[in-house]
Amino acid sequence: MNKLHDWLDRLSLYLPVLLMGLLALATYWLVRSTPGLEHKAPAAVVKHLPDYFIHQFSIKTFDTRGQLKSEVMGREGRHFPDTDTLEIDQVHIRSFNIEGLLSTATARQALINSDASEVQLIGQALVERKAGIDKSGKEKADLTFRGEFLHAFMNTDRIKSHKPVELIRGPDRFTANSMDYDNREGVMLLTGRVRGHLAPTKKP
Known part of the structure; x- marks a missing residue:
């Protein structure tokens, strides 16, 4: 026991x-x-595909006073949701800058962001500002930009290009490998192989 x-x-x-x-x-x-805990599947990659098309169209924007600010016309447009951009074939643009002067732009193709503050003109790009009197009463000469690529910033009235361009201002002509033009400041930066032809000014 x-x-x-x-x-x-x-x-x-x-x-x-x-x-x-x-x-x-x-x-x-x-x-x-x-x-084991199920691993979350990786987020699906958003493809760069258009979600809608428009044909033979015209898009107008107006300022706060109801005045026409710009008009974009094209043969065909495609909207890409991943970048929220509009790609346009055979584009033609009419716009009024901060000085109230009319400018026109054409190209084989254009890429415009969601609020139309940036316009990239691709292929035979041409931007022309007609001569006239600005809001301050100052006379402005014709101004023309040509190139295979022009990047216009509408809100800041600026045009840039990293490719060869030709600039014609009145009787004067310039060419360069790249350009940065600030219309508000009245300053143009030409870089690369710069060439210019200045016509003699007429005596008053």
Whole structure:
């Protein structure tokens, strides 16, 4: 009887250790048996595909006073939702700059952002500003830009190009490999191979 009592005493001492071991084994088994968390599938890549087309169209924008600010016309247009841009074939643009003078632009293709503040003219790009009197009463000569690429910033009245351009201002003519023209400041930066022809001014 004493031996049985001693054996039960020893068993009671090791019982917590045995229970802890069994609990650890059960936990390990549950971890191995539980399926892992499903990995979220990567977001689908948005493809550069048009979501709508327009043909033989005209889009007009107006200022806060209701005056015509610009008109964009094209043979065909495609809107791309991933970049929120409008790609236009055979584009023709009429716009009034901050001086109130009319400018026109044409190209084989144009890329216009969502608010029409930037216009990229691609292929036989031509921008012309007609001569006239600006809002301050100052006379402005004809101004023409030609090139395979012209980037117009409508809100800041600026035209840039990283490709060869030709500039004609009245009787004067310039060519360069790249250009940055700021109409507000009246500053033009021509870089690369710059050539110019300045016509003699007429005596008053």
